[in-house]
Amino acid sequence: MKAQENLDIGQVAKRSGLPASTLRYYEEKGLIRAIGRHGLRRVFSAGVVDQLALITLGRNAGFSLDEIGGMFAARPLMEIDRAALRTKADELEVKIKQLSAVRDGLRHAADCKAPSHLECPTFRRFMQLATKRNKARKGPRRTA
Structure with a gap:
């Protein structure tokens, strides 16, 4: 040996x-x-x-x-936490969906025939979704 x-x-x-x-x-x-x-x-x-x-x-x-x-x-070196792997795979799945939506929006904006992006209903929906995501990240607003 x-x-x-x-x-x-x-x-x-x-x-x-x-x-x-x-x-x-x-x-x-x-x-x-x-x-x-x-x-x-x-x-x-x-x-x-x-x-x-x-x-x-x-x-x-x-x-x-x-x-x-x-x-x-x-745990021993070669024994990987399978639950952590599943959790990370789920997180990546969400991120992939988000990035796919961004990719689709960019492609639409690049190919859109509207004279201005602001005149395109599809582009405006992408803008609204972006605003909703911003609000969701911040959580409820606090008033003074």
């Missing part, structure tokens, strides 16, 4: 595609841990490359580093 190799920070950076500065930051945040030093260079177990891939996937999915760190702290 082959012993697991240790990698210095430069090797980890090369294998993960992340700059050494990001690796140091992730170590500061407690997301990864060096197992020692070789001279002035941090040394990591080879498993850190998989851990960094999980962090990258989490970031791409929209998880914050604190959320990712919480998942790592709460």
Whole structure:
């Protein structure tokens, strides 16, 4: 059985595609841990490359580093919180619908034959929806 190799920070950076500065930051945040030093260079177990891939996937999915760190702290490395994944997938679904509506509005505005966008009933509906979303984000207004 082959012993697991240790990698210095430069090797980890090369294998993960992340700059050494990001690796140091992730170590500061407690997301990864060096197992020692070789001279002035941090040394990591080879498993850190998989851990960094999980962090990258989490970031791409929209998880914050604190959320990712919480998942790592709460369970073994390769056991990901499935409930958190479902919640994030639901959030992304809502965001996709919102972005799709914005995309459709932009395309309509670009192709609209009305002399002015303000004369286009469809564009005016997009404007009204945007105003409703602003009001919904702010919640009820307080009066003095």
